[in-house]
Amino acid sequence: MKSIILFILLITGAINSFAQEAKLNIKSLNAKNNTVIIQFPVDDTWFYPAKKEIKFGDDSTVNYSLKINKLAWLRINNNTVLIEPGTTHLVFDKGILVQSDKNKEGMLLFNKTNADFYQYRARDYYKKDSTTAGLYQLLENDKNEALKPYTELFSKQKISANFYNEIKRYFSTEQIILQAAIPMIVLSTKQKINNDLDKMWADAYEKYSMNNLQDAFYPDFYYHAKYYANTYLNYYIPLKKGAELPKKDENTSFKIIYKTFEDNFTGKMKEFLLATFLYEEMLQNRYQKVLVDLFDSFKSSYPKSNFTPYLQPMASKIIAYHNEVKKDFEPEQKILANYDKVNSLDSLIGQFKDKTVFVDIWATWCGPCKEEFKYSKDLTKFLKAKQVDMLFISIDKDDAAQQWKEMIKYFKLSGNHVRTNQALRKDLSDKLGNNGSYGIPRYLIIKNGKLVVDNALRPSDKEKLYAQIGKYL
Numbered sequence: 331m332k333s334i335i336l337f338i339l340l341i342t343g344a345i346n347s348f349a350q351e352a353k354l355n356i357k358s359l360n361a362k363n364n365t366v367i368i369q370f371p372v373d374d375t376w377f378y379p380a381k382k383e384i385k386f387g388d389d390s391t392v393n394y395s396l397k398i399n400k401l402a403w404l405r406i407n408n409n410t411v412l413i414e415p416g417t418t419h420l421v422f423d424k425g426i427l428v429q430s431d432k433n434k435e436g437m438l439l440f441n442k443t444n445a446d447f448y449q450y451r452a453r454d455y456y457k458k459d460s461t462t463a464g465l466y467q468l469l470e471n472d473k474n475e476a477l478k479p480y481t482e483l484f485s486k487q488k489i490s491a492n493f494y495n496e497i498k499r500y501f502s503t504e505q506i507i508l509q510a511a512i513p514m515i516v517l518s519t520k521q522k523i524n525n526d527l528d529k530m531w532a533d534a535y536e537k538y539s540m541n542n543l544q545d546a547f548y549p550d551f552y553y554h555a556k557y558y559a560n561t562y563l564n565y566y567i568p569l570k571k572g573a574e575l576p577k578k579d580e581n582t583s584f585k586i587i588y589k590t591f592e593d594n595f596t597g598k599m600k601e602f603l604l605a606t607f608l609y610e611e612m613l614q615n616r617y618q619k620v621l622v623d624l625f626d627s628f629k630s631s632y633p634k635s636n637f638t639p640y641l642q643p644m645a646s647k648i649i650a651y652h653n654e655v656k657k658d659f660e661p662e663q664k665i666l667a668n669y670d671k672v673n674s675l676d677s678l679i680g681q682f683k684d685k686t687v688f689v690d691i692w693a694t695w696c697g698p699c700k701e702e703f704k705y706s707k708d709l710t711k712f713l714k715a716k717q718v719d720m721l722f723i724s725i726d727k728d729d730a731a732q733q734w735k736e737m738i739k740y741f742k743l744s745g746n747h748v749r750t751n752q753a754l755r756k757d758l759s760d761k762l763g764n765n766g767s768y769g770i771p772r773y774l775i776i777k778n779g780k781l782v783v784d785n786a787l788r789p790s791d792k793e794k795l796y797a798q799i800g801k802y803l
Contacts, residue, residue: 350415352402353395358386359423366392366422369405372636375546375602376403379609379640401492403547409441412493436489436497439479448504448550452511462526465512473505503545507554510534514561528570531562541599552606559590581620584611588624604628605637612644615700616733617651617740655736662710662744665735669748674757678723678748679776686802687719688786689774691758693726694733699771703741705789710744712796716803720745725755725770777802 356366365383372380386392396402404411409427411420421429430437444451459465477498484494513531517523523531535558545551564586568575578586591603608628612621625645629638659665672678679687688709692699713720722745726734734749750758762768762784775783775798782802787795 349397349399351395352398352413352415353417354393354406354413355417355419356386356392356394356406357419357421358390358392358407358425359421359428361386361390361422361425364390366394367407368394370396371398371402371404372640373543373598373602374399374402375543375598376549377602377605377609377637377640401496409437411437412440412496414490414492433489433493435483436480436493439483440497443476445549448507448554449511449515452508452515455508456512456515462530465509465530469505469508473501476501476504499544500548503548503551506534506538507548507550510554510558510562514557517561517566523566531566535562541596543598543602546599546602552603552610555591555595555603556587556607559594560587563590563594580618584618584620584624588627601632601635601637604631605635605641608641609637609644612641612648613697614695615647615697616694617648617736619648619652621645622648651736651740654740657739659735659739660742660744663738664746666746666748670751672748673751673753675754675761675781678754679721679781680779682719682721682776683779685719685776685778686716686799687721687776688713688799689721689723689776690789691723691725691762691770691772691774693724693770694730694737695726696770700737700741702771702789703743705792706741706743708792709789709795713799716799718799718803721776722747723758724749725758726750775799775802 358366364387365385367381367383369376369378369381371377382394384392384394398413398415401412401414404413406420406427407422407425409422409425411427411430412433414432416432419429419431420427427437427441455465455468459468480489480494480497483489484491489497510531513523513527516527540555540558548554565575588604588607591600591607595603605628608621608625611618612625622645625641628635628641632638666672666681679689690699690702710720712718722738722743724734724747726749731749737743738747748754759766759768761781762772771788773786773788774781775786783798787798789795
């Protein structure tokens with residue numbers, strides 16, 4: 331009995347030594363709204379959709395607690411915060427961190443860190459020096475320079491040892507990620523990878539374990555791991571060996587990337603990367619069935635995964651999409667006859683003489699376009715009441731023809747529909763673009779077959795848009 335009690339005490343002590351409570355007292359000054367958004371760790375690492383929105387009361391204060399080990403990374407109102415066990419008091423002014431009773435100067439300094447995407451920074455390094463010896467030196471110098479102010483803060487006891495060690499780990503991770511990115515950037519510009527760059531690329535992976543989950547807190551770590559799996563292992567190494575690279579469709583590519591993560595990573599890092607891959611791809615809202623199949627495989631491998639609750643609603647959306655698109659078009663969803671023969675905007679809108687038309691230019695791959703479809707129901711009701719026609723112009727190419735029609739059904743897009751051919755796409759760019767390009771979603775207002783507003787408000791603007799359309803009734 332004594333041995334059992336001793337064992338229980340030892341286990342309890344071990345758990346307590348790792349899982350400790352961190353409490354946050356968050357004060358918001360001059361906030362735009364009465365909410366605090368906290369992105370918290372899942373299994374001790376970043377996972378983008380893991381967010382909580384907490385409303386604060388009249389005192390502008392919220393309290394939040396979580397179990398952590400020595401230190402945890404959070405993002406609060408888009409500020410990076412490193413917290414330790416115990417209670418930490420934080421103050422935000424207009425959403426920006428201004429005060430902390432722990433590691434204050436370290437956190438304020440860290441939130442000024444260069445946030446440029448790591449591949450842009452890698453490109454800039456190569457522009458400065460194209461020799462590997464020079465690149466290694468630049469990377470080492472910049473890491474040491476980045477650490478200097480933290481070393482000074484630590485020497486003055488203004489940041490804790492845990493905080494300082496985590497910052498050192500962060501910049502060491504960054505150095506390796508940039509080292510791996512430089513040869514990849516060179517390859518992407520179709521330049522030859524010489525022997526030195528080849529060794530530099532391999533060295534980044536050989537001397538550094540990619541299975542340390544703490545490193546995944548680096549903002550670009552997932553992309554670093556994905557390019558290792560997809561570009562280095564699945565493209566560069568076969569190319570280097572002289573293998574002929576087969577053409578792959580999207581479904582096959584997804585399966586290959588997923589399997590490469592499975593085969594080359596272990597433990598919690600593998601679970602995190604697989605979950606993040608699924609999240610990133612499902613987030614695009616292109617509703618590929620293969621992602622549901624891969625998600626089912628993920629659930630089979632990790633039946634109790636803490637990532638699953640964030641992925642399940644996205645997978646359910648894909649399933650709902652494919653159930654919906656089996657249906658026929660509604661009477662209000664009209665594909666214009668011979669749309670593929672329309673070569674200019676003028677000839678297209680000329681079909682709507684004596685009418686006011688609201689035009690939505692979109693594409694199946696455009697996330698913001700699909701976000702605006704949330705407001706289609708109210709917009710359709712307004713247009714119908716005012717006898718205004720709705721015209722959707724998809725700039726998708728031929729390979730997305732089926733998905734274009736499916737999304738019309740799924741998003742319940744009432745109105746007239748066309749999909750551009752190459753000539754119409756060019757004409758739209760010439761008429762609407764700046765130096766031949768323009769962003770979507772883009773909205774137009776047509777009156778009596780003439781373009782009267784070439785950059786109208788969005789459906790999400792609701793009453794302001796309705797008033798704008800009302801000027802042309």
